[in-house]
Amino acid sequence: MLKFFVITSFLLGIAHPLDELKLSSIRHRLNQKLEIFSSFNLPELSKRVFPEPSHHKVILDDSQTTCYNRSIDILPHDGTAQFGDLIESDFSSFCADTFTFYVDNFINEFFVIINTLDALNPRATVYNPIGGEVSSCQDYSTSATQTIHLICNGKSLHGTGTYTVQLAADLNKPCIFEIRAPTKLTVDGGFVEDVRDDDVQQIVLSTANQGIFRFPIENQASYLAFKVESEEFPVHPDEVHLYTNGLFDIKMDLSTRYGCNTPHITQQSYNCTSQNLYHAKFRGYDSDGNRFQRIYDFNCDMSDVVSTTPSGDVSTTPARFCENGGILYNYTKE
Structure with a gap:
């Protein structure tokens, strides 16, 4: 009961004076991303390419990769901060599409956040794994173009499994949505060019809801290495999906590394382009x-840039990360 009161107070803006700033921050971030996705002219949902359905599988790895530079213990980020870690997100051309998302044993309550630029009164209806409608315990509109639904005790009342969210708005205009949940099952890692490299957390301080701490370098093949917090057998990851500019790009299988703080690594390498937007979906059971x-979102770092000045050559490396929960788009802070 106390937990419900705290969450409700948070949404009503009376729990802490910073709450309104958090709401304003997420509205600004989603609007910025929506503007970018809208400019890409993404295809309608029915015309997009999606990864093939996956099944339980065991990856047999005979190479026994061992890290040569085991780093200090990974500093896990806080998956319970703010609205929680991102569980699902997508773009809808007319704010009228249906999407699925997963509720696992490490999720109970969750937030459904819908943003539009001019569609007005965006909203969502959530259905549980057997098709029953899931009622929200709190609906909060920060403006005419953003709505937040809080689903309390979703797992306790409706169980785990594949849920469905149906988007709607008063006008058929683009919108973007996020499913966020406070959770102890989180992922922390980063991109490495050598499969034996364990130096994945180059950003010293962990940031709330951000799990990738070393970004790939443009046009340099790299692998994504990571660890899963709360991973205790039989909990395990089995694949990673990478998305470019909001669209599915590649499904990557995983191998196990030994003597590493980040024991999971993608079998396939990846090349990125600095002008694109990226996010990774870490999936498992x-x-x-x-x-x-x-x-988790990530950037594609440009290679070191060398410029000539009267005093000599100066080598500069672009910023890798925004503090205080910001996301770096084309090397500008939100």
Whole structure:
């Protein structure tokens, strides 16, 4: 009961004076991303390419990769901060599409956040794994173009499994949505060019809801290495999906590394372009065989740039990360 009161107070803006700033921040961030996605002229949902359905599988790895520079213990980020880690997100051309998302054993309450630029009164209806409508315990509109639904005790009342969210708005205009949940099952890692490299957390301080701490370098093949917090057998990850500019790009299988703080690494390497927007979907199974998914944005760093000045050559490296929960787009802070 106390937990419900705290969450409700948070949404009503009376729990802490910074709450309104958090709401304003997420509205600004989603609007910025929506403007970018709208400019890409993304295809309608029915015309997009999606990864093939996956099944339980065991990756047999005979190479026994061992790290040569085991780093200090990974500093995990806080997956319970703010609205929680990102579980699912997508773009809808007319704010009228239906999407699925996963509720696992490490998720109970979750937030459904819908943003538009001019569609007015965006909203969502959530359905549980057997098709029953899931009522929100709190609906909060920060403006005419953003709505937040809080689903309390979703797992306790409706169980785990594949949920559905149906988007709607008063006008058929683009919108973007996020499913966020406070969770202890999180992912922390980064991109490395050598499969034996364990130096994945080059950003010293962890940031709330951000799990990738070393970004790939443009046009240099790299692998994504990571660890999963709360991973205790049989909980395990089994694949990573990478998205470019909001669209599915590649599904990557995983191998196991030994003597590493980040024991999981993608089998395939990846090349990125600095002008694009990227996010990674880390997927696996919890102790009851439910699919879990966590999503984190990442940037593509440009190679070191050397410029000539009267005093000599100066080498500069672009900023890798925004503090205080910001996301770096084309090297500008939100």
